[in-house]
Amino acid sequence: MTNNKSDLIIAIFLLCFSGIMINDASNIRDLGFEGMKADAWPRVVLWMLVVMSSIMLGKTYLQFKTDNHKDNNIFKINFSKFKNALICFGMFIFFLSTLDYLGMLLGGILFVFGLLTLLGGFTIRLVFKHLSISILSIGFMWVVFTFGLRVMLPEGEILRVW
Amino acid sequence: MFDIILQAGASVLLDPLTLGLMGIGTLAGLLAGAIPGFTIAMGVILTLPFTFGMSPIQGLATMMGVFVGGLSGGLMSGMLTGIPGTPSSVATTFDGFPMVRAGKPGLALGLGLWSSFFGGMISAVILVALAPQLAFLGLEFGPWDYFSLIVFALTITVSLSGDNMVKGLIAGLLGLFAACVGEDEINGVARFAFGSDYIRQGFAFLPVLIGLFAFSQLLTDVEDSKKAKAPLMAKTADPVRVEHRKAIALVIKNWINLFRSSFIGIFTGILPAAGGSISNILAYDQAKKAAKNRDEFGKGAVDGIIAPESANNATAGGALIMMMALGIPGDIVTAVMLGALMIHNIIPGPSFIQDEPMLAYGVFIAFFAAHFFMVGLQAFSLRLFLLVTRIPMYVLASVILAYCAIGVFALHNITFDIWVMFGFGVIGYFMRKLGFPLAPMILGVVLGKLAELNIARAIGTSDDYFLFVTRPWSLFFIIMAIISVLFPFYQNANKDSLFSKIYVPICMVVLSFPLFLMGSPVRMIIAAILLLAGGFLVYKRTNSFKTI
Structure with missing residues (x-):
């Protein structure tokens, strides 16, 4: 199952997932205490996930383009x-x-x-x-x-x- | 210290229940290690639910039995059928299987068994001697150093986990994110709960682990309908009488190989996240390079069995040193052990051996004693193994899936935990299928909270972010993290390239700087040696590069 198509889909999925979670991180309450806020660490992790997913997307897209795919059924899955x-x-x-x-x-x-x-x-x-x-x-x-x-x-x- | 060791020894060795549980654990480990498709980590994870009702020392002794048994169980299937039971016994099959085919199954099994035993004994001695010293060293660590150590542990897992580093990093980050869900440790604020009271409590470690590792593995095992319906092993073997005396004599005769391989195993175990799957191949490779009769390797060489088997058992001791002294798991199995300790409200760290000496030394003694059980139970487990291999995988998988559900429920008595296990099982299954390594994710889940806690403490103590690179230990671990990130590029680089030639010496030179900053005489001497040796190698190799 590991191929460019699936990697492309997964990279897009991960980007969407990170986006939703980053958006939800703004709902995390700030208690106003000194020091690191409760949303800081998850945001760092999620932004790193965005970077890594973007790298994966870019890498896979470039491979996908050079592979010269004729198969248009990107979403065809063998159940x-x-x-x-x-x-x-x-x-x-x-x-x-x-x-x-x-x-x-x-x-x-x-x-x-x-x-x-x-x-x-x-x-x-x-x-x-x-x-x-x-x-x-x-x-x-x-x-x-x-x-x-x-x-x-x-x-x-x-x-x-x- | 000696009286504490005696007391701890008595608490383990003079308690019939603890001994009995350890024996059962060792037998379970021997079987789990022997069955292809089952791993030691899976054996330890599945043992965890049974330990909830036990005292911490009983629970840990049981799991120690599974751990040691599993490391040695892999050799049975590897030697008798040519299919390694676990990744840590892959190299054992290179010479073990040919020796069996040459008509010496008793000697092959004996060599594997006693090499495992002696390798384990050597690492047990090092464990008792080194873990308290490393813990003293750990007392020097501040939150900056701890955070950098965790970063290093994660990067080394990623760099060792496969070809695709980006996927490894993504897996590690997903693990860190999973650890963020629920109330945060510092402020108690709910995060990513989406209004659910259950999610607000966060994901318990055990359901996540069982889901990611055991559940997804079982689904992979039954994926192929034909294979799932066939008995576990197509090739069967006959019961063998182990030639103990001859094997012991041969292992002792090849003591240099035994010690070298054991030390390779211990060192690999101490490295965060590098386990027996790496050490057995490394030791085999070194034994082959050092041997006078290299041509015999692959045809049933005695050294080819001693090296991997002594190394993989010694790795366990190395991994335990790291876990007991610094609270950083050496591999997935010790990550599970760490989780088990947390369930019993015990958090290993630099002060753990001082605060809980009975428990810490009890674990050391259990590790030691489990090797005797392993030797004693091998013959019996061999018969059981031959019986179990007749069962089709779909039967085992179905029963174990149900067991997983019951075991996970036993943790907090809530059904939500089973849903969590199922959810992470599905995630783990698809991650396996999509080529994402699971080890970084598991380590991310285990170390996520610890990483956040330490970075919060660091920022809370001082707003000077440069402390991460100016504190010697923190700088040391950050450099190690960078080295481990570059390691796959070094492995894949052309051997004649400049990068390949100067990678190791440059690492030596760079690592000498934080050691110089530490100031103590011994560390400064080590730093000077590293600097001089590295500098000399850089000079020599760049010169030879110019002449080419």
């Missing part, structure tokens, strides 16, 4: 390459969004089972294998953290109702 990563992102968002309802135990089992099945395959043998792995692994972790380390993991509304 199939990221299929598994996107599955992980999706499952993790689902797991986090439902954590309050399902809790860490049920949610964790569902998350591991879902991820294993989506990444590993759907045959009946595999589904049983994945189910047992998810129940055993999350069950073990839940026991270790709840009883061994005394961490109050989210129990979720479903288990609370029971």
